[in-house]
Amino acid sequence: xxxxxxxxRLSVAxxxxxxxxxxxxxxxxxxDDPLHAGGETRSQWRDVWRQFRSHTGAMVALVLFLSIxxxxxxxxxxxxxxxxxxxxxxxxxxxxxxxxxxTDQLGRDMLARLMAGGRVSIAVGLTAMxxxxxxxSLVGVVSGxxxxxDAPLMRLTELFxxxxxxxxxxxxxxxxxxxxxxxxxxxxxxxxxxxxAIGATSWMQxxxxxxxxxxxxKEREFILAARSIGTPARRMILRHVLPNVLSxxxxxxxxxxxxxxxxESALSFLGLGFPPDFPTWGRLLYDxxxxxxxxxxRVILPGLFISLTVLxxxxxxxxxxxxxxxxxxxx
Amino acid sequence: MLTFTIRRLLLAIPTLLFIxxxxxxxxxxxxGDPLGDVPLTVPPEVKERMRExxxxxxxxxxxxxxxxxxxxxxxxxxxFDSVFGTQFSAGMQRIISxxxxxxxxxxxxxxxxxxxxxxxxxYLVGVLIAIPIGIVSAYKxxxxxxxxxxxxxxxxxxxxxxxxxxxxIIIFGVKxxxxxxxxDTTLQVRDWDSFLAxxxxxxxxxxVLALYNAAQISRFMRASMLxxxxxxxxRTARAKxxxxxxxxxxHVLRNSLIPVITVIALGLPAxxxxxxxxxxxxxxxxxxxxxxxxxxxxxxxxxxxLTFIFAILIVLFTLxxxxxxxxxxxxxxxx
Numbered sequence: 001x002x003x004x005x006x007x008x009r010l011s012v013a014x015x016x017x018x019x020x021x022x023x024x025x026x027x028x029x030x031x032d033d034p035l036h037a038g039g040e041t042r043s044q045w046r047d048v049w050r051q052f053r054s055h056t057g058a059m060v061a062l063v064l065f066l067s068i069x070x071x072x073x074x075x076x077x078x079x080x081x082x083x084x085x086x087x088x089x090x091x092x093x094x095x096x097x098x099x100x101x102x103t104d105q106l107g108r109d110m111l112a113r114l115m116a117g118g119r120v121s122i123a124v125g126l127t128a129m130x131x132x133x134x135x136x137s138l139v140g141v142v143s144g145x146x147x148x149x150d151a152p153l154m155r156l157t158e159l160f161x162x163x164x165x166x167x168x169x170x171x172x173x174x175x176x177x178x179x180x181x182x183x184x185x186x187x188x189x190x191x192x193x194x195x196x197a198i199g200a201t202s203w204m205q206x207x208x209x210x211x212x213x214x215x216x217x218k219e220r221e222f223i224l225a226a227r228s229i230g231t232p233a234r235r236m237i238l239r240h241v242l243p244n245v246l247s248x249x250x251x252x253x254x255x256x257x258x259x260x261x262x263x264e265s266a267l268s269f270l271g272l273g274f275p276p277d278f279p280t281w282g283r284l285l286y287d288x289x290x291x292x293x294x295x296x297x298r299v300i301l302p303g304l305f306i307s308l309t310v311l312x313x314x315x316x317x318x319x320x321x322x323x324x325x326x327x328x329x330x331x
Numbered sequence: 332m333l334t335f336t337i338r339r340l341l342l343a344i345p346t347l348l349f350i351x352x353x354x355x356x357x358x359x360x361x362x363g364d365p366l367g368d369v370p371l372t373v374p375p376e377v378k379e380r381m382r383e384x385x386x387x388x389x390x391x392x393x394x395x396x397x398x399x400x401x402x403x404x405x406x407x408x409x410x411f412d413s414v415f416g417t418q419f420s421a422g423m424q425r426i427i428s429x430x431x432x433x434x435x436x437x438x439x440x441x442x443x444x445x446x447x448x449x450x451x452x453x454y455l456v457g458v459l460i461a462i463p464i465g466i467v468s469a470y471k472x473x474x475x476x477x478x479x480x481x482x483x484x485x486x487x488x489x490x491x492x493x494x495x496x497x498x499x500i501i502i503f504g505v506k507x508x509x510x511x512x513x514x515d516t517t518l519q520v521r522d523w524d525s526f527l528a529x530x531x532x533x534x535x536x537x538x539v540l541a542l543y544n545a546a547q548i549s550r551f552m553r554a555s556m557l558x559x560x561x562x563x564x565x566r567t568a569r570a571k572x573x574x575x576x577x578x579x580x581x582h583v584l585r586n587s588l589i590p591v592i593t594v595i596a597l598g599l600p601a602x603x604x605x606x607x608x609x610x611x612x613x614x615x616x617x618x619x620x621x622x623x624x625x626x627x628x629x630x631x632x633x634x635x636x637l638t639f640i641f642a643i644l645i646v647l648f649t650l651x652x653x654x655x656x657x658x659x660x661x662x663x664x665x666x
Contacts, residue, residue, distance in 0.1 A: 057482075158346070159346060159349055159350070161645075161649075162346055162350060162642060162645050162646050162649065163350060163353070163642065163645075164600070164604060164638055164641035164642050164644075164645060165604065166604040166605070166607055166608075167604065167607070167622055167637070167638045167641050168354070168357070168638065170607075170622070170623065170626055171354070171357060171358070171626060171634065171638065172357065174626050174627070175357065175358070175360075258489070262491050265491060265493075266491060266493065266608055269491075269493045269608065269611075270607070270608065270611060270623060272626075285493070285494065285497070289497060292497060292500070292501055292505075293501075293505050296501045296505075299497050299498075299501065300498065300501075303490075303491075303494035303497065303498065306491060306494060307486070307489050307490040307491070307494060310489040310490075310491075311485060311486060311489035311490075314485055314488070314489055315485065318485075
């Protein structure tokens with residue numbers, strides 16, 4: 001037995017003794033697995049949620065927004081009148097039990113049309129937002145992370161910011177409505193067109209915000225640590241960068257839904273949105289403007305739904321922004 | 332500063348060229364045909380000659396360069412001639428609208444005053460409303476006024492202008508009969524009565540646009556005031572015994588206006604775009620309405636020129652905002 005071996009054995013015995021003494025204390029400590037640790041676990045998202053709940057406006061808006069979504073998704077299952085069913089004898093009827101929101105000039109039930117229209121409007125908002133945010137985060141992360149791509153991508157973003165968006169959207173919709181309608185059917189073709197047009201013209205803000213955050217993040221120690229153990233760029237972005245820029249992306253996404261819904265209804269209002277027999281909130285408003293003097297409720301109802309949805313989404317975005325900001329959180 | 336301005340001006344040229352190219356290619360790639368409404372009984376060779384007459388016979392790059400030349404060279408020369416009575420542009424082809432067969436810029440010149448009066452007034456009113464609201468709600472943060480201001484401005488930019496416009500028409504145009512619901516552009520202001528009529532018909536479109544703008548600008552004003560109110564120089568100003576009025580209105584307000592002014596400049600072109608909808612609601616025959624009729628009529632030169640003018644406005648006002656920021660805030664230096 002050499003000297004070092006003896007030394008080693010002694011130190012091991014010593015450690016065993018020491019831990020045996022401490023055994024009583026260690027047993028009282030919580031186990032390593034936090035799920036069984038008892039007490040309240042705190043994760044980032046739980047903190048965010050707690051802060052979000054204290055924002056009264058945002059909570060009211062969240063409840064309202066969820067009920068609007070329920071109204072347009074579950075509503076048609078309960079109120080089973082077909083929104084395109086023409087009942088010419090019941091046309092222009094006021095509020096009644098058979099038609100709670102009345103009927104339009106062809107006797108179609110307004111409640112059913114509002115539900116169907118809302119489904120399209122919200123679907124457009126969500127899809128366009130997803131496209132815009134995906135594009136924006138992609139451009140933002142790439143230009144923030146890879147220095148070589150930064151200048152060209154930011155030039156591109158500036159170019160897009162200089163485009164006159166509404167005229168361009170009008171142009172795109174008018175020019176490409178026909179061919180897309182022929183290949184995907186009138187409703188689906190217009191949907192694809194409007195969603196991609198809105199998505200392609202509203203990613204710039206998100207890209208700028210994400211780029212700024214990524215640039216700041218790159219200077220942090222954990223990025224340096226991850227790089228020093230040889231993490232490849234792809235995993236670096238997916239594991240370390242993206243989760244940390246998630247909060248500005250989520251705020252931008254929420255506000256993006258609002259803009260997309262407004263843009264879609266503006267296009268519909270200018271008569272350049274969905275085909276006439278395909279209700280959206282904007283389209284319903286546009287169709288009713290001709291008879292707004294006799295039947296003002298038909299203009300006001302879809303308009304109220306648009307405004308309420310957008311207001312809710314804006315408030316949720318506001319609450320999210322406050323909740324995600326660690327400087328405000330916990331106050 | 333001067334070098335920065337010159338560099339930005341030079342940089343604006345490729346940007347504008349790119350934008351014009353994008354718009355041109357978009358129109359080029361479109362399947363719409365300006366001769367689509369010509370009856371089928373017209374023989375193809377006649378149709379071909381009509382196409383030639385509209386200038387559609389040449390390949391796209393020739394037409395693009397031709398349009399660039401007309402926009403940047405012939406039209407300015409023409410203006411120069413009409414101002415100084417010279418003959419430089421004699422015999423040169425101006426940009427001609429497919430619909431009216433008259434020069435595009437003449438039609439635009441007819442429409443600009445309507446848009447400018449409505450949009451300009453509404454932006455002015457919006458700014459004048461927004462700044463005091465922003466100041467008060469920042470100074471009394473979390474007071475009932477601030478809460479109300481936040482709520483109203485949230486509603487203000489959640490309600491699309493086409494909805495507020497229609498609601499105003501129903502309430503004030505139809506039910507109360509206070510204001511006319513259709514904007515009469517043939518009205519000429521000659522005496523007191525016609526001036527009153529002009530004011531009355533402008534009230535509703537201006538209100539709609541002004542509310543929308545005020546909602547956004549007042550938020551910026553509030554945020555900027557809040558930033559400045561917490562600064563050290565405010566404490567110093569109070570410590571040396573200046574009155575509260577001087578501190579807020581002289582020291583804080585001046586510094587808070589710097590970013591707000593750039594926001595105002597940046598928002599102006601967007602207002603022109605937003606006016607497209609308001610003009611449609613109130614039937615103002617301004618630039619927006621012209622654009623929509625041109626799009627429906629497949630009037631390529633008109634659409635191209637109008638959209639490009641909107642793009643020029645955006646680039647120009649972004650530039651103005653940048654330069655203003657540098658001039659107003661000596662801490663910002665673009666080197």
